[in-house]
Amino acid sequence: MSDVKNILLVGVGGQGTILAxxxxxxxxLGAGYDVKMSEIHGMAQRGGSVSNQVRYGQKVYSPxxxxxxxxxxxxxxxxxxxxxxxxxxxxxxxxxNDYRIPPAPVLTGSLDYPEGLLEALAAQTPxxxxxxxxxxxxxxxGKAMNIVLxxxxxxxxxxxxxxxxxxxxxxxxxxxxxxxxRAFKAGRDAA
Amino acid sequence: MxxxxxxxxxxxxxxxxxxxxxxGAYPGTPSTEILEIxxxxxxxxxxxxxxxxxxxxxxxxxxxxxxxxxxLAAMKHVGVNAAADPLLSFAYSGSNGGLVLVSADDPGxxxxxxxxxxxxxxxxxxxxxxEPADSQEAKDMVRAALELSEKYQRPVLLRTTTRINxxxxxxxxxxxIRPPKRPYERQPRFNLVPAVSKQLHVDLEARMLELAAHxxxxxxxxxxxxxxxxxxxxxxxxxxxxxxxxxxxASYCKIGFSYPLPLKKIRGFAEQxxxxxxxxxxxxxxxxxxxxxxxxxxxxxLIPICDELAPSxxxxxxxxxxxxxxxLEVQAAPRPPTLCAGCPHRGFxxxxxxxxxxxxxxxxxxYGLGGSPPLNAKDTCICMGAASSLGHGAxxxxxxxxxxxxxxxxxxxxxxxxxxxLGLMQxxxxxxxxxxxxxxxxxxxxxxxxxxxxSGFTLQGDQAPxxxxxxxxxxxxxxxxxxxxxxxxxxxxxxxxxxxxxxDAPSVIITRWPCVLKRLSRAxxxxxxxxxxxxxxxxxxxxxxxxxxxxxxxxLRFDKAxxxxxxxxxxxxxxxxxxQVCPKSAIRAVKKGGN
Numbered sequence: 001m002s003d004v005k006n007i008l009l010v011g012v013g014g015q016g017t018i019l020a021x022x023x024x025x026x027x028x029l030g031a032g033y034d035v036k037m038s039e040i041h042g043m044a045q046r047g048g049s050v051s052n053q054v055r056y057g058q059k060v061y062s063p064x065x066x067x068x069x070x071x072x073x074x075x076x077x078x079x080x081x082x083x084x085x086x087x088x089x090x091x092x093x094x095x096x097n098d099y100r101i102p103p104a105p106v107l108t109g110s111l112d113y114p115e116g117l118l119e120a121l122a123a124q125t126p127x128x129x130x131x132x133x134x135x136x137x138x139x140x141x142g143k144a145m146n147i148v149l150x151x152x153x154x155x156x157x158x159x160x161x162x163x164x165x166x167x168x169x170x171x172x173x174x175x176x177x178x179x180x181x182r183a184f185k186a187g188r189d190a191a
Numbered sequence: 192m193x194x195x196x197x198x199x200x201x202x203x204x205x206x207x208x209x210x211x212x213x214x215g216a217y218p219g220t221p222s223t224e225i226l227e228i229x230x231x232x233x234x235x236x237x238x239x240x241x242x243x244x245x246x247x248x249x250x251x252x253x254x255x256x257x258x259x260x261x262x263l264a265a266m267k268h269v270g271v272n273a274a275a276d277p278l279l280s281f282a283y284s285g286s287n288g289g290l291v292l293v294s295a296d297d298p299g300x301x302x303x304x305x306x307x308x309x310x311x312x313x314x315x316x317x318x319x320x321x322e323p324a325d326s327q328e329a330k331d332m333v334r335a336a337l338e339l340s341e342k343y344q345r346p347v348l349l350r351t352t353t354r355i356n357x358x359x360x361x362x363x364x365x366x367x368i369r370p371p372k373r374p375y376e377r378q379p380r381f382n383l384v385p386a387v388s389k390q391l392h393v394d395l396e397a398r399m400l401e402l403a404a405h406x407x408x409x410x411x412x413x414x415x416x417x418x419x420x421x422x423x424x425x426x427x428x429x430x431x432x433x434x435x436x437x438x439x440x441a442s443y444c445k446i447g448f449s450y451p452l453p454l455k456k457i458r459g460f461a462e463q464x465x466x467x468x469x470x471x472x473x474x475x476x477x478x479x480x481x482x483x484x485x486x487x488x489x490x491x492x493l494i495p496i497c498d499e500l501a502p503s504x505x506x507x508x509x510x511x512x513x514x515x516x517x518x519l520e521v522q523a524a525p526r527p528p529t530l531c532a533g534c535p536h537r538g539f540x541x542x543x544x545x546x547x548x549x550x551x552x553x554x555x556x557x558y559g560l561g562g563s564p565p566l567n568a569k570d571t572c573i574c575m576g577a578a579s580s581l582g583h584g585a586x587x588x589x590x591x592x593x594x595x596x597x598x599x600x601x602x603x604x605x606x607x608x609x610x611x612x613l614g615l616m617q618x619x620x621x622x623x624x625x626x627x628x629x630x631x632x633x634x635x636x637x638x639x640x641x642x643x644x645x646s647g648f649t650l651q652g653d654q655a656p657x658x659x660x661x662x663x664x665x666x667x668x669x670x671x672x673x674x675x676x677x678x679x680x681x682x683x684x685x686x687x688x689x690x691x692x693x694x695d696a697p698s699v700i701i702t703r704w705p706c707v708l709k710r711l712s713r714a715x716x717x718x719x720x721x722x723x724x725x726x727x728x729x730x731x732x733x734x735x736x737x738x739x740x741x742x743x744x745x746x747l748r749f750d751k752a753x754x755x756x757x758x759x760x761x762x763x764x765x766x767x768x769x770x771q772v773c774p775k776s777a778i779r780a781v782k783k784g785g786n
Contacts (some may be wrong), residue, residue, distance in 0.1 A: 002438070013528075025359065029193070035195060035359070035360070036358055037358065038358040038359075040301050047526070047529045047531070048526055048527065048528035061432075061435045062428075062434070063325070063431065064358070064501060064502075066503040066514065067501075067514050068514025069502075079523045079524065082521055082522070085516075086516040086517060087516075089514075090516075092517070103524055104526070104563075105525060105564070107747060108564070108740040109749035111524045113524065114524065120519055120521045121519065124519055
């Protein structure tokens with residue numbers, strides 16, 4: 001019924017999902033799509049689960065991605081992929097960072113970080129696992145993990161005609177452009 | 192030029208384009224960014240200010256309107272409760288320069304203590320109301336609201352919700368105008384004494400009839416004809432969800448000017464569709480008015496009142512369909528928000544949580560997180576500024592029944608300036624031994640570090656006199672006052688013991704240490720200096736007792752298999768609380784210049 005595509009970026013407060021969402025949505029806007037993007041601020045930022053939702057197409061109505069709707073889910077943290085998996089549509093693509101940020105109940109030892117998550121995810125939906133932290137650290141700065149994952153996402157999307165490198169240049173601080181361009185390429189190559 | 196803007200960015204742009212002269216707010220999610228953006232404009236373009244609270248913000252905006260300038264006040268839904276007093280009375284006076292009040296509601300409680308529906312304020316105060324459904328509408332409605340406000344001499348409510356405030360959509364910017372200042376004249380309508388207000392109420396009712404007629408003609412209310420089996424009346428985000436679910440299989444009466452409702456237009460629409468749905472978030476605000484007008488419709492008997500809507504919620508309620516989802520056997524562990532590593536509040540909550548026979552009344556802010564495990568140091572949190580006043584009533588009642596409980600109240604610096612100081616005044620005036628702890632982290636933390644009367648700067652970056660809490664507290668009549676560094680656990684513990692030993696008068700402990708995320712000012716650096724030394728665990732000495740992880744610091748990791756704590760170096764900022772609470776001295780500070 002609708003040509004609208006849904007890209008859901010999820011992670012933990014402070015991981016840079018917002019910047020990745022911003023580059024993605026500005027690139028899509030520049031390519032002539034109608035775009036809507038939602039994010040949640042406030043209390044969740046204090047180490048909570050965060051999401052950045054990008055919808056694009058000829059005409060977008062709802063600003064939020066609903067359960068069973070995401071064409072691609074990019075999880076910046078492994079357990080967040082599990083939390084948000086119900087938002088993927090049947091057969092939707094998952095790009096998941098093999099990277100754990102233990103939540104408070106795990107840090108204090110009252111709960112365990114669940115095991116076997118990547119296998120469980122891959123059994124249910126087409127999954128690409130990226131070791132984005134290792135890749136970013138290999139490039140000299142672990143913080144570029146978000147752009148590594150962004151590169152992996154772009155590989156999965158059919159949007160080769162958008163000049164993503166120009167978008168990265170326009171949206172990150174000048175001193176980080178080079179690092180982020182390398183991170184973007186590394187992410188694309190890894191996916 | 193087309194840009195992707197959040198609703199808040201669009202509202203700020205709308206205010207700039209429409210020549211708003213004065214904008215005021217108190218920060219509150221999801222409204223905060225409106226004034227942050229306006230504050231980045233020069234004072235020659237707009238006066239943008241943080242007020243101590245929402246009541247003050249609205250009153251100053253009212254003053255600007257009375258003087259003849261265009262004005263805007265912005266606040267979260269519960270902030271309007273604080274500002275309700277001037278709002279409901281100024282509705283009688285009516286505006287001179289256009290006045291728009293942005294109420295940012297939070298259906299789904301993303302960051303709030305309730306999910307009240309502020310559309311009721313439009314009816315209660317008899318204000319015209321507009322509700323944008325995307326950022327373009329948000330921007331355009333600011334201007335439309337200001338023009339309407341000047342034409343009908345009414346303040347206008349611009350009611351948004353989190354999904355409008357924090358979603359980005361495409362906005363076309365327009366031209367900037369600077370309407371001439373409207374003349375100021377002394378007029379009886381600004382002087383609400385009974386004889387004047389009696390007539391103003393009559394005038395207000397007449398004005399509402401004119402506005403109802405205006406609503407029928409307003410381009411903000413329009414009909415989209417598609418299939419006529421289903422007709423939908425909807426406004427705001429709910430319109431987008433309805434559009435998503437029904438597409439062109441329904442016709443829409445899209446409401447943008449939502450009070451007074453265009454009931455004639457809705458009646459005409461209803462007559463041409465088979466089934467009429469009113470799809471709205473939270474209360475049946477439109478539905479009840481539509482039903483009262485004798486128009487048959489379906490709404491809240493199918494659509495939930497609680498929580499925010501989403502396309503799937505609408506689809507399930509009205510079509511009985513649920514989305515197909517990826518289902519997993521494994522489950523994610525919860526990830527609750529926590530106090531940051533190095534948060535000075537942790538020092539207070541760790542000690543407060545260990546007190547026996549104490550009720551901890553808290554307040555709205557990051558310290559709300561002090562109630563979560565493992566700190567578990569909070570009994571109440573109701574509204575901004577309630578800690579001491581609520582604590583006072585509780586203490587008096589415990590005492591009345593001879594129950595041996597003490598009340599320890601806590602609130603932040605910004606919350607103290609907001610309304611908390613009045614609660615403290617209550618403990619002095621009506622004398623109760625409430626221990627009030629003012630957690631002075633030198634900023635407004637939860638909403639993202641806004642300046643406040645104690646921070647030394649204004650929203651537009653000017654230096655301001657620093658409102659010092661200690662002299663203020665003494666001036667209120669508190670005789671027992673102590674200032675401590677909350678990271679110093681011995682001092683913190685002793686301060687609480689000292690205060691609890693005072694049984695015949697109120698006392699105040701000011702914990703003074705900056706928010707770990709705050710960008711320190713020069714004065715901050717001079718005062719708090721070079722304190723921090725990253726900590727590490729002397730692993731052989733660690734006995735695995737977990738005392739340190741009970742501080743809830745996210746930099747600490749307890750390894751269950753090894754029965755040892757480890758400190759994540761990238762997260763530790765060196766507050767040294769874990770070092771102080773470790774009973775085995777197994778945590779040490781890494782001195783600067785060392786490894």
